[in-house]
Amino acid sequence: MGGGTIRIVLADDERMVRTALRVILDAEPGLEVVGEAATGAEAVSVVRELRPDVVLMDVRMPEIDGIQATRRILAALPDPPRIVVVTTFENDAYVYDALRAGAAGFLLKRVAPEELVSAVRLVAHSESLLYPAAVRGLAAEHARRHPPLAPWAARLTEREAEVLRRMAKGLTNAEIADGMGVGPATVKTHVAAVLAKTGARDRTQAVIAAYESGFITPG
Template identity: 80%
Template sequence: MPQPAIRIVLADDERMVRTALRAILAAEPGLDVVGEAATGAEAVSVVRELRPDVVLMDVRMPGTDGIRATERIVGTMADPPRIVVVTTFENDSYVYDALRAGAAGFLLKRSDADTLVQAVRLVARSDSLLFPSAVRALAAEHARADAPPAPWVSRLTGREGDVLRLMAAGLANAEIARRLDVGPATVKTHVAAVLAKTGTRDRTQAVIAAYRGGFLNAG
């Protein structure tokens, strides 16, 4: 039985950018652009109405920017979509703020078509980290070296700690299972426990929490 198409909303204040993104994604099997928005406020409204699987969100838009829009979507929807913020520079502080607000990852505007399509499919699966080295660099850069360990750190089991480290390295569940010589179902159980104990909703948020909470260090 074929998998349902990944439903996508594009949010960018430049019509030409939205048109280009739509053309790339529409040419791919299993991807369906169901809506567009030109402002952050419009993005929130469109996402609530259409309930897509993935949102490509420009981080800088007039009025309500991509960060505030991400906060509203993640904070007010029971089952929010996976949001990928689109930015010009990967070390932009806006990107880190968007990730902390609940975005699942980010994408550079200069990315080629193959990278764009791969990113959409990856975040829709939600079983691995998008551009893990860049996420780790951002998280480490903004972590406080002198911050005491977060309370949840002591509640992780040894195996959950192993899984969190491998999540931060960008490994998918199947890869973690092979590395730890356990079954995929066991990995899913450990990932769920990590998310619950860190109080996060996805892998990106868990990695950020790992740096902010002192479980992983910037060195």
């Protein structure tokens, strides 16, 4: 995406919700809503056609739900958009399933306009988790309580392991670099290695994997 306009697609079966989101987002410099979808199947089609940077995806929609739509979008495009699930209840198992399917984060429908805008900008640049405490809470609640440690954990270097722990706290590359006393470029290299070794698409997926594997334990 670079430093240009963040292009957004809205997927929600309620027209009033889409209209409200469009009004908020289009009023912000550097943000543009380029398309809308009222069903999960329509969301897949619109995203494949328009190739946005960010998708705001309702979980429960007709035809196919937001989880299946997320899976299909990520499987269909070589450079897929960042998908943010929009939900009513933050501890919903559907939200966790969406994160496991590849969503970059989630937003509550009652979120304040300024938080919505901030979240879209944050997830578009993908340098930290969206609401890290909530993501950790979902992972802790839904991950198995005593999972076997994943084989990839033994392949992490000491620095990569520390970077993953700090990623789980929602820190940006710059914040991780400051805390570890290294340069941002070094952190970026470590993050790339962590994603490769965990098989994760992005930071959210890496954190989910860390909890599900037992690398990070709740509490």
